[in-house]
Amino acid sequence: MTTDQPAARCAHFVLVPLMAQGHTIPIVDMAHFLARHGAHVTFLTTPLNALRIDAIIQRAGASGLAIDFVSLHFPCAEAGLPLGCENIDALPSPSRDYLPNFLRACDMLRAPFTQHLRRHPLPPSCIVSDAAQPWTGEMARDLGVPRLIFHGLGGFTILARQILHQEDVYVRVTDESEILDVPGFPHPLRVPMAKTPGTFWGPKLQHLRLRSMEEEAKADGVVVNTFDDIEAVYVESYQKMIGKRVWTVGPLCLCNRDAAHMTARGNKAAVDENQYLRWLDSMAPTSVIYVSFGSLVTAGVEQIVEIGMALEGAGFPFVWAIKAGDQSAIQVDRWLAESGFEERTRGRGLVIRGWAPQMMILSHPAAGGFLTHCGWNSTLEGICSGLPMATWPHFGDQHLNQKVVVEVLRIGVAVGGGSANWGDENSGTVVRREKIEKAVRELMGGGEEAEGRRERARELGEKAKRAMEEGGSSYQNLSMLIQQFPAEEE
Numbered sequence: 001m002t003t004d005q006p007a008a009r010c011a012h013f014v015l016v017p018l019m020a021q022g023h024t025i026p027i028v029d030m031a032h033f034l035a036r037h038g039a040h041v042t043f044l045t046t047p048l049n050a051l052r053i054d055a056i057i058q059r060a061g062a063s064g065l066a067i068d069f070v071s072l073h074f075p076c077a078e079a080g081l082p083l084g085c086e087n088i089d090a091l092p093s094p095s096r097d098y099l100p101n102f103l104r105a106c107d108m109l110r111a112p113f114t115q116h117l118r119r120h121p122l123p124p125s126c127i128v129s130d131a132a133q134p135w136t137g138e139m140a141r142d143l144g145v146p147r148l149i150f151h152g153l154g155g156f157t158i159l160a161r162q163i164l165h166q167e168d169v170y171v172r173v174t175d176e177s178e179i180l181d182v183p184g185f186p187h188p189l190r191v192p193m194a195k196t197p198g199t200f201w202g203p204k205l206q207h208l209r210l211r212s213m214e215e216e217a218k219a220d221g222v223v224v225n226t227f228d229d230i231e232a233v234y235v236e237s238y239q240k241m242i243g244k245r246v247w248t249v250g251p252l253c254l255c256n257r258d259a260a261h262m263t264a265r266g267n268k269a270a271v272d273e274n275q276y277l278r279w280l281d282s283m284a285p286t287s288v289i290y291v292s293f294g295s296l297v298t299a300g301v302e303q304i305v306e307i308g309m310a311l312e313g314a315g316f317p318f319v320w321a322i323k324a325g326d327q328s329a330i331q332v333d334r335w336l337a338e339s340g341f342e343e344r345t346r347g348r349g350l351v352i353r354g355w356a357p358q359m360m361i362l363s364h365p366a367a368g369g370f371l372t373h374c375g376w377n378s379t380l381e382g383i384c385s386g387l388p389m390a391t392w393p394h395f396g397d398q399h400l401n402q403k404v405v406v407e408v409l410r411i412g413v414a415v416g417g418g419s420a421n422w423g424d425e426n427s428g429t430v431v432r433r434e435k436i437e438k439a440v441r442e443l444m445g446g447g448e449e450a451e452g453r454r455e456r457a458r459e460l461g462e463k464a465k466r467a468m469e470e471g472g473s474s475y476q477n478l479s480m481l482i483q484q485f486p487a488e489e490e
């Protein structure tokens with residue numbers, strides 16, 4: 001952990017992620033941008049989360065970036081969590097049952113972290129914290145510092161979420177199959193209640209969602225990981241609606257394009273660098289489909305087998321990331337070892353059992369398509385790599401992200417069906433191989449539609465890069481953010 005004191009008085013950004021990969025990774029990326037542009041950054045983490053990004057922490061220290069990764073004891077036992085549950089992805093199944101305890105443990109970080117900040121030689125200029133860390137709003141008021149909300153969601157979703165909240169749907173509507181019109185959205189939008197982002201919390205935990213929303217209403221502004229070329233219309237409506245400044249600062253995954261950083265994002269990769277890069281190098285350009293469902297979607301062995309058979313049947317080269325921690329991990333390993341799948345797909349398939357270096361794979365010239373659960377980070381990473389996507393959302397914001405990819409940007413093919421609850425691998429209906437194979441063939445095959453998708457995806461990839469280059473819209477917004485919250489006068 002570094003505690004280097006900054007040489008000159010500069011803006012001091014305090015970043016507090018939710019300890020979940022999809023929320024932490026983009027904030028780590030943002031920390032690097034801010035520090036490279038002269039700000040001092042304090043980044044809140046915990047021992048096990050720090051261990052996962054140890055390589056990133058070491059590199060930041062070695063390159064002299066003023067990022068303090070402050071690692072505080074995460075009070076699992078005190079909050080009634082099993083030991084080691086320092087990240088949402090470590091919660092036992094069904095994860096939602098443990099969420100209140102997890103958020104209670106997060107709340108308990110308030111006292112030690114406030115104390116740390118009070119003792120810091122450089123007073124904070126601004127706290128940028130995850131929407132799901134409402135205690136940071138209270139802390140900001142204690143410290144007399146502005147708080148900005150960081151959303152791990154895109155502009156389309158935060159607008160729909162805000163409208164649905166103001167329409168009180170999570171109180172009024174009890175039937176999950178009810179189709180909701182989202183009034184005041186920039187274009188007609190109809191969504192089944194079950195596919196709206198607020199259902200992530202389930203009916204029993206709505207009070208936790210409300211607490212976050214109440215704190216959001218008190219915040220001083222909002223930072224969104226998106227870029228104007230794809231979502232300006234939604235962000236503008238949202239900004240009007242909440243009456244506060246919204247900074248579009250993405251895609252944050254482009255803050256760092258050097259290989260070592262991209263490899264180390266989020267976790268230690270479960271695959272040897274030489275092995276997968278050599279393998280990708282041996283593949284024809286744009287021939288490989290990358291398959292991953294992010295850090296939280298869990299799948300039972302039956303579903304895993306269907307995906308495997310679809311990839312085998314479709315016949316395209318693939319890299320398939322299968323999480324190591326699923327309940328059915330042993331059964332999956334047995335199936336991989338005994339079914340002959342790996343033998344039959346040898347040479348054209350690479351299975352990564354555990355954490356995959358996703359950005360490295362997606363940005364490799366051999367990558368030609370992405371079968372994704374539509375987590376917002378994965379969606380942006382697919383866009384940045386100029387890839388068309390086969391979309392298979394499961395819960396939370398993923399259904400709306402699919403709409404962005406398929407209906408707004410027209411760079412996706414929907415697999416269709418099969419959503420499951422968060423952290424409960426037995427809750428979904430199994431999607432059969434034929435359906436998955438059809439989507440993969442449509443995505444990776446030839447024909448006018450597929451080519452059109454590819455061309456649009458390529459153009460969006462260029463726009464994403466321009467947004468984060470000097471002079472680009474997100475680059476400018478990040479720079480303005482630093483100017484907006486300068487160091488406190490001595």
Ligand code: UDP
Pocket residue numbers: 021022023025265266292293294295296297321354355356357358359374375376377378379381
């Ligand atoms: N990720 C990764 N390797 C994996 C799984 C996920 O690098 O094996 C990264 C991915 O690149 C993305 C994040 O983890 O940055 C997942 O965030 P996303 O919003 O896509 O989905 P979530 O995990 O929150 O459902």
